[in-house]
Amino acid sequence: MVDVSQHDLVPDHSVVDEDDLEAVLTEYEIKKTDLPKIKRTDKALPDDAEVGDVVRIVRNSRTTDEAVVYRLVVE
Secondary structure (H helix, E strand, C coil), X not given: CCCHXXXXXXXXXXXXXXXXXXXXXXXXXXXXXXXXEEECCCCCCXXXXXXXXXXXXXXXXXXXXXXXXXXXXXX
């Protein structure tokens, strides 16, 4: 089987720790449930991601070099 998460075209996914999460939520003045969702079954998620965690996804961008987005892991 191929490990999709290790493919060159899959952006870096990492679980956000609680301190960093609070800073992000405060910066954007939102609640965790306001974040876009990502399913736990998504093959790109790290193995340690659980339902309720927030994942930081860092994508390459032509205009800003890197684009960082956050997703809430759901069932």
